Amino acid sequence: MKSIHANISQETLQKKNECRDRIDLLRSRVNLLSGKDRLLMTMYLKNGNSFRQMARLVGVNEASIARRIHKVAQRLIDGEYITCLRNRSKFTNFEMAVAKDYFLTGISMRKIAAKHHRSYYCVRQSIKKIQQIVRVKK
Secondary structure: OOOOOOOOOHHHHHHHHHHHHHHHHHHHHHHHOOHHHHHHHHHHHHOOOOHHHHHHHHOOOHHHHHHHHHHHHHHHHHOHHHHHHHOHHHOOHHHHHHHHHHHHHOOOHHHHHHHHOOOHHHHHHHHHHHHHHHHHHO
């Protein structure tokens, strides 16, 4: 990559490239999301809306939007759900649904149990199994 200014250090250029790579990664993974999270990330990444604009549209505080986008972006970058998708054959359909809810959507184990009409213990055991496989593959 060409440096625009002669006084820009190589370290600064490297940081900019890393930031661009993360943004590209987020843009490619936005399709995994659904609902409000997908809408917010699309507005932020693709449309370039500010936190203030989104807060006005949604009717919440600007800081709430910023925190939510930060959390969703962090879950997308972590890639734990992506690892689950790559190893889909090792999981049941229920375990994949739990992985999506837990790693991608950020739902608590209790809410996942209620959503899928399973016990908390069953969900916790599934998450432990998923985490073991994800740790080995990373």
